[in-house]
Amino acid sequence: MVDHELATANGYSVTARYYDDVYTEQTAPVDQPFYLHYAEQAPGAVLELGCGTGRVTLPLARAGHRITALDLATDMLAIFKRKLAQEPADVQERVSVVRGDMAEFELAERFGLVISPFRAFQHLLEPEQQRRCLERVARHLQPEGRFVFNAFQPNLRYIVKAQELAGTFKQVNQATLDDENRILRRYVQLTPHPGLQRHQILWKYEICDRFGKVVETQLEEMWLRWFYRWEAEYLLELSGLAIVEAYGGFDKRPLDENAAELIYICRRKES
């Protein structure tokens, strides 16, 4: 058994290897049609912040949208580039892959739509980083452009329960790996830090042979920052964005206290 050292926070180096195995249609949010809808309405090209392995990027590019896909994690981008190389030439031509920090980026183009799917924005742990990111989003939008992103809505009952269970691993996925001879089991250990509004997440990936014997174990730590609805709305407004729609799920359910997601559609505020 090989126990790897913890990767640096939010490095995605271990998770990258298994990301497309664990986030399938059954386990990832059904968000592609939602983001596609806004791409279809957009007056210009798309910028995606935290594109990962291209889970949302590729369907948008296949549907004919030009998209700049930005991410900080080289391991996620390496997998994305491998997948992109297998796409038809016209899809490849529509995608530009950029390694960068969503809190610091500066691109020459102005976009009709900026998106940040699957809670990528929650990897920005400091309010100052969040603010810088949103100011850059506002600056990179065309006048009629939109910014669409989602985060989870913090649920205090869930956070209290997670605190009681802190220190224990819970299995969240099982998948058969490509060669059919190996099984992947993924576990999570969640430690909420309510004073910091952060989750410390420890993923454990167990690779088993076809008899179910664990042959390799890998760990990776990640942190996510949570924010409440009104905090998010102040932050958006302070950063030069105006909210035009808000939803609690990708089916456009209302953003009420039972909603699992915080989904915002914003435009640049008039200066």
Ligand SMILES: C[S@@+](CC[C@H](N)C(=O)[O-])C[C@H]1O[C@@H](n2cnc3c(N)ncnc32)[C@H](O)[C@@H]1O
């Ligand atoms: C949960 S994944 C989402 C990936 C993709 N958007 C999806 O929907 O499958 C979060 C992504 O955000 C990226 N990320 C985290 N911090 C970032 C930062 N500061 N700048 C750019 N990307 C970042 C991670 O590398 C990771 O690929």
